[in-house]
Amino acid sequence: MVDQTLNCELCREAGGEIVWQDDLCRVLRVRDADYPGFCRVVWQRHVQEMSDLPGVDRRHLMSVVCAVEAALRSLLRPDKINLASLGNMVPHLHWHIIPRWHDDRHFPQPIWASPQRPASTPRADARDAALHDAIVQALAEEHGGEL
């Protein structure tokens, strides 16, 4: 049995600047001039697919992904949010949360497609502290609204 975690970069290192985390997952900022607000949510333990997680863990992960989405929408007011869990290169469960604008570099294509224009219109990014606080607030609102 090969220990997959030995060669996994998301097991060895954080994978970016952590803006929020708990025992189960961490929220990283992705610094990309074309995509202010771009975040990743990484499951702390090495699993490959969403369906490898028990339901309770999947729901926790998606509640964090959606809290990041809500936080980015409230802070940056993008035209659209893109969510994706791919993991073809790094098969350790993680989600991309990408604010999109009609005039960004690839719109309306996914950010992995050929660019549609030379560069995105420069936009202010959210400060780390503001993003952290907005994630905490979104998680509290979700849990407060359902308990």
Added chain:
Amino acid sequence: MVDQTLNCELCREAGGEIVWQDDLCRVLRVRDADYPGFCRVVWQRHVQEMSDLPGVDRRHLMSVVCAVEAALRSLLRPDKINLASLGNMVPHLHWHIIPRWHDDRHFPQPIWASPQRPASTPRADARDAALHDAIVQALAEEHGGEL
């Protein structure tokens, strides 16, 4: 107030062959010779983003997305699953569930990137009835395991 549903193709029509549905969402097959098993899960009502749904609806939608993932894994044994909710062209909440293989047309890139090779190795697709039954079974296992 503009009625967004008038111009929305996923409000006007199913958007593909329905393999399973309930009152809240439908599972469509995407016929793509490079990507056997490719499915979409479409929210029946017009909303744009995951965070526009109340938590209970988000959880339902993700339980169906993950049931489709589990069904495709058991039927087709892909090397990886890709999940994405983009909606840049059709901003009506829907998920792509895409089985991936190491020798498919775009691997390890997302399917929206430039192809890595001329075509995928031909593979058998899942029959509609088998996919339907595997989705029903995956949903039953999820709910049975948690009630």
